[in-house]
Amino acid sequence: MARSISEIQQQIIDTKNADSTLNSYVWSTSNVSMWRLWTYITAVCIWTLENLFDYHRDEILSIVATQKPHSLQWYVNKARMFQKGIPLPEGSDTYTTLSDDPSVAIVKYAAAIELSNMIRIKAAKSSGDALAPLSPSELSSFSDYMNKIKDAGIRLQVTSDSPDVLQLAINVYYDPLVLSATGSRLDGSSSTPVLSAINAFLRNLPFNGVFILNDFITALQAIEGVAIGHILTAQANYAMTPFLPIDVKYTPDAGYMILDETYFNANVNYLPYSVA
Numbered sequence: 001m002a003r004s005i006s007e008i009q010q011q012i013i014d015t016k017n018a019d020s021t022l023n024s025y026v027w028s029t030s031n032v033s034m035w036r037l038w039t040y041i042t043a044v045c046i047w048t049l050e051n052l053f054d055y056h057r058d059e060i061l062s063i064v065a066t067q068k069p070h071s072l073q074w075y076v077n078k079a080r081m082f083q084k085g086i087p088l089p090e091g092s093d094t095y096t097t098l099s100d101d102p103s104v105a106i107v108k109y110a111a112a113i114e115l116s117n118m119i120r121i122k123a124a125k126s127s128g129d130a131l132a133p134l135s136p137s138e139l140s141s142f143s144d145y146m147n148k149i150k151d152a153g154i155r156l157q158v159t160s161d162s163p164d165v166l167q168l169a170i171n172v173y174y175d176p177l178v179l180s181a182t183g184s185r186l187d188g189s190s191s192t193p194v195l196s197a198i199n200a201f202l203r204n205l206p207f208n209g210v211f212i213l214n215d216f217i218t219a220l221q222a223i224e225g226v227a228i229g230h231i232l233t234a235q236a237n238y239a240m241t242p243f244l245p246i247d248v249k250y251t252p253d254a255g256y257m258i259l260d261e262t263y264f265n266a267n268v269n270y271l272p273y274s275v276a
Contacts, residue, residue: 084103129203
């Protein structure tokens, strides 16, 4: 950013004052002395050059902004900037101001995935501690926004779906000194420590992150009182598709997933574990 003429002139004068040789020849303190006039002329020249540099930089940035293809992360960032009910300025892809009001800044989670002939934008909002899909009207407005700011020639598929559903059947080998035969803590601090930990694990997965069975087992066995977590079956589905088994990992189609608690409660077995 260009400095003011007075700032530049003062720097020249300060440099002169710090030089003992120059001070022995340039000694007049008059504001209209020849040497001081030359510092002003030099400062104006430098100020002009710095402003020209600023104009050139702004022109280059403007050209880059209109011609550079955007990355997937750009689409993610733009999705999170969506402002419900706020119009975009004419010819701009950026709001004048951004609100933190959760009823306006509704897209809390977003992902962009490159498909064969389009980019899919996944989005979700917060609902308490959980994730939730946008309502039909919110999705319609959000889709219109994304299609207005996208690069020309790019096709978008904008989705905000209900969570994928995870079904688990497991054996939990528990420490009888910590947990009961129903899985509750003997100290009374939690009646469902395993279920709560599983739900927390799913909530803490990155949006559009991968559910990895090995990581899940590690988290399961980190629960106090759980000695071994043995997965009998793990399967998931989205929308109305059939459940498919998870052998190693699973990426939620909606970007996030929840546990089918009814299925889990009917298919979890608590077995006492002893090292003896």
